[in-house]
Amino acid sequence: MDYVIIVAGGKGLRMGSEIPKQFLPVAGKPILMRTIERFHEYDPALNIILVLPESQQAYWHQLCEEHHFSIKHQIANGGDTRFQSSKNGLALIPEDEDGVVGIHDGVRPFVSKEVIEECFETAREEYAAIPVYAVTDTLRYIDQHGGGKNVLRSDYRVVQTPQTFDIGLAKQAFNQEYKEQFTDDASVVESLGCQVAMVEGNRENIKITTPFDIKVAEALLG
Ligand SMILES: Nc1ccn([C@@H]2O[C@H](COP(=O)(O)OP(=O)(O)OP(=O)(O)O)[C@@H](O)[C@H]2O)c(=O)n1
Ligand SMILES: C[C@](O)(CO)[C@H](O)COP(=O)(O)O
Secondary structure, three states, X not given: OOEEEEEOOOOXXXXXXXOOHHHOEEOOEEHHHHHHHHHHHHOOOOEEEEEEOHHHHXXXXXXXXXXXXXXXXXXXXXXXXXXXXXXXXXXXXXXXXXXEEEEEEOOOOOOOHHHHHHXXXXXXXXXXXXXXXXXXXXXXXXXXXXXXXXXXXXXXEEEOOOEEEEHHHHHHHOOOOOOOOOXXXXXXXXXXXXXXXXXEOOOOOOOOOOHHHHHHHHHHHO
16 A cells, blocks of 8 residues: 655754744645645545654644545644654654655655656556755855855755655664754665665645745645
């Protein structure tokens, strides 16, 4: 069976809003509900695990009632790092389960059905897959003395989620000790020595991080 773990255990410091950013409404509906809906639309049989700080779970249940949100999901507790949040979500998947697990940021409500499908199918064949897109701005490397140097942007890709993995592989990877360079789930799997396949992401799949991103999100739905 396939699973998606929607991680929403962060602090939202860059958003700086009173309400945690995953609950902020965009065109009248909380971001997190929009994100979960995308995966349910892709596959209504997909098992959904939502990772939320324990202190926010009662509020989430209240929001679900208010919005008549009835998509079935399990809840895991958020961790101090994204690594720990993903790991807590993975712990709810039975040990002997076969299939693919996607790990997706709760604050990326604009992932397309095609990208979700491509990520799950590529991981089924190649064990690990991530959506990426080409950099469109010029990039500059800054050294430790503050000096700058132009770099070849075609050497880089911007990485999105969902990041999809064979379930056994993901569980093995998240048994490692946490390292600071684990900024996404693929970096955890890669540190086992595994290759991660890349699929073309969709540009609208932004990570809602700052108040500016809320304006972009409203515009995308407008
Ligand atoms: N300990 C953490 C940290 C992050 N996340 C989740 O990972 C996703 C991407 O992280 P980001 O957008 O950076 O969220 P925050 O960490 O909440 O933001 P900030 O760094 O501004 O505090 C978010 O859905 C966030 O909730 C998580 O589940 N657990
Ligand atoms: C996982 C991620 O969204 C891929 O782009 C990103 O690495 C999360 O980074 P954050 O700074 O912890 O939000």
